[in-house]
Amino acid sequence: MAEARSAVSELRVPPNLEDGRDSWKIFLKETRKSLIRGYYRKRNALRNGTWPTSTNNLLAVFLIVLVLLLADPAPPSRPLSLRPPPNQQPVTFFARIIWRLADYAPNFIRNAPLWLQACFLSWIVSASFFIVLMKIRQYLLRMLLSYHGWMYAPPKKVPTKIKIWAVCVRLVSGYQPSLFSCQRSLPLLPVPPLKQTLKKLLASLKPLHTEEELKKLKEQALEFEMNLGSKLQKLLVLKSWWAPNYVSDWWEKYVYLHARSPLANNSNFYGCDHSHWQPTSLPRARAATVAHLFLVFRRMIDREELRPLSLRSTIPLCMAQYERIFSTIRRPGEDEDELVHFDSSESRHVVVYSRGLYYRVDVYDSRNQLLSPTAFEQQFDWINEHSLKHKDSVCMEWRQMPALTALPRPDWAKIQKQHFSSGLNLETLQTIEKAAFMIVLTEESPPPFSEKASWLLHGDGASLWFDKCFNLVVFGNGQCGVNAEHTMADAPIIGHMWEYAMTKEVTDRLYTEKGHCIPPQRPFQQAKCNQPIWLLWEVSVDIQKSVSQAYDFSIKNNADMHLIVKEHSAWGKGIMKGFGVSPDAFIQLALQLAYFRDSGSRQKFALTYEASMTRLFLNGRTETVRSCTSETAAFVRSMSDDNIPREEKIKLFRKAASVHQELYRQAMTGQGIDRHLFALYVCCRGMGYKSKFLEEVLSQPWTLSTSQQPHQQLSQIPDCNLEPFRDKVSPGGGFGPVSDDGYGVSYMLPSDHSIFFHVSSKHSSKLTDSDRFINHIFKSLNDLKTLFEG
Incomplete structure (x- = not known):
């Protein structure tokens, strides 16, 4: 144009790019930059590959062995027994064992001066010791990090067993790691037992289906477990042995890159x-x-x-x-x-x-x-x-x-x-x-x-x-x-x-x-x-x-996008903690109550997606917490029944909150449902099979998609509860709804005094309205507060 x-x-x-007058200067400058970058990358790669063992250990062992060899410079002239003679010091005996390795060295080493032979032997011994120590510490740390019992212990009353485990982790970890140092020591994401996943799946679908529908799903699940599911499970277990993460590469490819929307x-x-x-x-x-x-x-x-x-x-x-x-x-x-x-x-x-x-x-x-x-x-x-x-x-x-x-x-x-x-x-x-x-x-x-x-x-x-x-x-x-x-x-x-x-x-x-x-x-x-x-x-x-x-x-x-962001400034997570309830569980139960009320005369519950992380494992990303449980449904229904005493409602609430926390812990520790089902489905399609059961359970829409926004990830950050910083907190962020007839809800709990909600839906849907739903959320929160305060 x-x-x-x-x-x-x-x-x-x-x-300086208009002609070639300074081309040599530019070439030398860029070469210098490239060499410097290459040096630091190699250095970082070496540090990350050897962590938690430091290269300083290699130097220390080298110097110690070298001093021992130079202190006894004469190689043994006769065969050594496994035990040192009574008149021989263990240190001297150890040095002579190392000197014996010179017999297997190349000729130019055996003919070299003794000090050069000592340097060569010291390097061989120190490098071998370093590699063995490095591998032991990496695998030991991976085994320690595979233990997740700490997640079930209250932070203020940590059992002695957990304290000992934490001390072992810190001792094995050694010095402060760099950004990618821990990658080699992180455990691999485990493949949950198939029977366990199917049992949890059916339990999560109970509030959403009739008895007849559940009976049919149970029959399909049993047939899947006994036949095709068993084959697919073996393939996943095999992949989990050699792949860094058995699900993350497929998740990126098929959930994101294959999406055509x-x-x-x-x-x-x-x-x-x-x-x-x-x-x-x-x-x-x-x-x-x-x-x-x-x-x-x-x-x-x-x-x-x-x-x-x-x-x-x-x-x-x-x-x-x-x-x-x-x-x-x-x-x-x-x-x-x-x-x-x-x-x-x-x-x-x-x-x-x-x-x-x-x-x-x-x-x-x-x-x-x-x-x-x-x-x-x-x-x-x-x-x-x-x-x-x-x-x-x-x-x-x-x-x-x-x-x-x-x-x-x-x-x-x-x-x-x-x-x-x-x-x-x-x-x-x-x-x-x-x-x-x-x-x-x-x-x-x-x-x-x-x-x-x-x-x-x-x-x-x-x-x-x-x-x-x-x-x-x-x-x-x-x-x-x-x-x-x-x-x-x-x-x-x-x-x-x-x-x-x-x-x-x-x-x-x-x-x-x-x-x-x-x-x-x-x-x-x-x-x-x-x-x-x-x-x-x-x-x-x-x-x-x-x-x-x-x-x-x-x-x-x-x-078509209807997005509402609103601050709940009357109170924040401090009140929830005062009730002895996890703030995340408190809000998730409030969301379930709000959705039940939002559905009006239909009195429906929603298949709910709550994002959780799996970054305790190598290349871990996210897992789904299915927040709509039978316990949650029982509590939500009790809030509409005036005949149920207040104490009973609180009991139902605490039970639902406890189940939610348990599901969240299971998701974080690799015992979730949905990533396992997704990987099974990818295996199924990749092998040329079709599973009506998997297609049915994975095609159900996430009508309520939720996520708690992360905050305070920095090690040093001002206390957001202090008065000067309350207006400086971030309201967080959000996303669009996953389902055309559903809601996308993101919430941020920056302090003990406020909560931010981001609610999205589509104007074209006759079932949703973001303004209406966020009002239901606020009313549900206040009703829960009133319930506990009596």
């Missing part, structure tokens, strides 16, 4: 910044600071300076998902998408979207230093002026290009193959793919909480690049949030990065009184920075048509 051709003159060429409102999730406090009202200063903090977080991951998370300061969690939260893209495919991750050496820029125009911003200066927030703010100011000047020089479809990523995956794959496989469009697309992340600078200023959350979930139809690992969205009033793609990492991982940046804004002074970024302190000096590069598109008539249709589809899809 004419707009694209006329805009080519705006394309900036980075300094649009990412917007279906897969991607969002997160919000501070609830009531705002550090600055200047959007570009806010974008600069948060982007800088994100890149510092990436540097900590690359250097493995970020410490692995642990439960109760003892039990490490799997950190594998942190490898891909930056510089990752989900490429569309007609049948299956592809997740592509770029190394940090290839991804040295971010891409900024402003007024429909895209810009590449290099994040390092000429000295390979990370850009400071002040430097970022200057870059964003330039982009703001440039986009304001040129926003009318391009067609509407140019500005709506991100709408293509909101299409169903096969449609976007066909368009990308047809129009983005060569030329200028391919270059721009590759720049976006290799970016560390996206930054969206929008002039919109939606009010909190619901309107802001809706924008973060699906944008305005033409701003968010949903394929990208995550989009940092900064609004015109200085507020911000994040939209993240789900395939590469789960919410707790993005939440960890987000919490790091938001906490820094609270604890550190990052803005001036006028709201601008504070200049870096001396002796740091920012070197020369490349000017942002305007990324161009070649927009043909066919692309215009595709983009226009994609935008219309996106607007229609977004209009």
Whole structure:
């Protein structure tokens, strides 16, 4: 198009690349960087591979053996017995045994001086000892971490047995691990017994089916267990012996990459910044600071300076998902998408979207230093002026290009193959793919909480690049949030990065009184920075048509989403703890009561999905807690019966809460239901079989999909219950409903004084209404509080 051709003159060429005058300097500089990066990667790989044994142990043993050999430099002239002679010291006897190994050394070693022979033997002995010690400690730690009895012990009254176990874990673990050190010592996810899974499954379906339906399911389950299920179970057990995780690779492939629905409102999730406090009202200063903090977080991951998370300061969690939260893209495919991750050496820029125009911003200066927030703010100011000047020089479809990523995956794959496989469009697309992340600078200023959350979930139809690992969205009033793609990492991982940046804004002074970024302190000096590069598109008539249709589809899809975010500020988890109930169980029971009331005269219960983690195991991701149990149903029905005494209702409540906690623990320790059933189904289809039983139980819709948002994952964080920090907590984030006639509920318990709820549904459904349901949630919470207070 004419707009694209006329805009080519705006394309900036980075300094020192205009000709070949400095090619040798550039070559030497890049070679030096590559060697340094290679050194640190090899060093980290060595440390991670040998943890929990330190390479210092290798050096210590080498020196000790060398001293012993040099203290007795004469090799034995006669055969040694297994016991030292009475007149010979054990140390000397041990040294002579080692000297005997020289007989098996190559000739050039045996003919070498004694000191060289001693060095060679010391190295052989110390290396052998080190490898044996390393393997023993790794397997011993894996065995210790396979024990999960600690999860059932109350934190305030820990039994002696658990204390001894914790001491053993810390002794075997040794020194503080780096980010990926614990991976080799994590246990493998076990395959639960088939009979156990089927028994739990039928129990979970009891509140949702009639007696006749349950009888039929029991017959199908028994037939499956005795025939096909037994074969599939053996295959899963076999896979669990050699695969890092028997389910995670299939989960990523078939649940995420094989899904053909649009990412917007279906897969991607969002997160919000501070609830009531705002550090600055200047959007570009806010974008600069948060982007800088994100890149510092990436540097900590690359250097493995970020410490692995642990439960109760003892039990490490799997950190594998942190490898891909930056510089990752989900490429569309007609049948299956592809997740592509770029190394940090290839991804040295971010891409900024402003007024429909895209810009590449290099994040390092000429000295390979990370850009400071002040430097970022200057870059964003330039982009703001440039986009304001040129926003009318391009067609509407140019500005709506991100709408293509909101299409169903096969449609976007066909368009990308047809129009983005060569030329200028391919270059721009590759720049976006290799970016560390996206930054969206929008002039919109939606009010909190619901309107802001809706924008973060699906944008305005033409701003968010949903394929990208995550989009940092900064609004015109200085507020911000994040939209993240789900395939590469789960919410707790993005939440960890987000919490790091938001906490820094609270604890550190990052803005001036006028709201601008504070200049870096001396002796740091920012070197020369490349000017942002305007990324161009070649927009043909066919692309215009595709983009226009994609935008219309996106607007229609977004209009159907009904998202409500509301704060319950009357009280928080402190009240629940005072009742002696787990806050998560308390809220889950309130959600079940709310849904029962929301169903009206139908008086229905919902198949409920509550996300739990399995990161106690290698490459673990999530598991499902089926929160709607028979005990929960009994309690919920009792709340509608005035003839049941209050004490009986409390008894039913505590029983339901206890069962829920037990299910949650089982899910965390690899004894859940749904990932096992999913893996059985994949095996079944892969072997060419069909199972009516598996298809029926796995096709039931998750009418109520819930998740508790992670918080306080940092080791050092201000107490959110203190008055100065109550307005600075995050309301968390959320997601769209899983079922067209269901609800998606996300909740955050940041302090003892407030709870945030994110409730999503679809306007097109005649059964759901987010406003109505969140009112039922609030009423249920207050009814439960009244029940306990009498």
